[in-house]
Ligand SMILES: O=C(NC/C=C/[C@H]1OC[C@H](O)[C@@H]1O)c1cc([N+](=O)[O-])cc(O)c1O
């Protein structure tokens with residue numbers, strides 16, 4: 001039977017990227033998505049904004065919602081200081097299997113814990129299961145109708161502290177209107193928009209950076 005797009009993306013990484021070299025993994029995926037098959041990675045343009053937010057923050061505890069093939073996982077983990085940890089949640093088992101191999105090819109498995117399952121099931125278990133107090137940085141890139149309920153769930157579970165930064169992908173395309181309203185007009189966040197483009201296209205999209213006020 002025909003291979004899947006994530007499988008073909010992984011093959012491109014294994015063919016063109018150097019083991020243990022995260023930048024070459026990022027470049028191989030961007031080249032594949034630009035010249036072979038579009039895929040829903042955050043991409044190089046929004047990825048540079050993601051890089052600058054992570055580099056400025058130097059987070060110890062990071063949560064990513066929506067791993068997909070592990071592209072943003074690699075982008076974030078490559079910038080983390082020694083001892084820092086990234087937990088990434090992926091609901092789809094096939095995506096998770098590909099992402100594990102992409103993360104391993106980049107040589108970042110020691111910094112990353114990939115958890116298969118639903119965010120609403122795992123967020124309430126972060127403290128007892130992973131020994132997490134609070135997160136310093138959260139990257140939201142999973143199902144768009146889960147951004148708001150999962151943000152409220154993280155608040156309720158005490159996983160956010162004063163200064164925790166949420167960075168949300170796709171706030172224009174596909175769009176997350178309920179989440180945007182909450183972080184921009186609610187009382188709990190200081191929020192700002194980084195205008196960019198939908199990965200590998202000319203369509204507008206952007207990232208919303210929201211600091212929890214505690
Ligand atoms: O649905 C998107 N992301 C959510 C992914 C959902 C699926 O992958 C992870 C989750 O477990 C689910 O199986 C998405 C969609 C577009 N798009 O242009 O349609 C662009 C993006 O950057 C996106 O993150």
Ligand SMILES: [Mg+2]
Pocket residue numbers: 040041042141169170
């Ligand atoms: Mg996205």
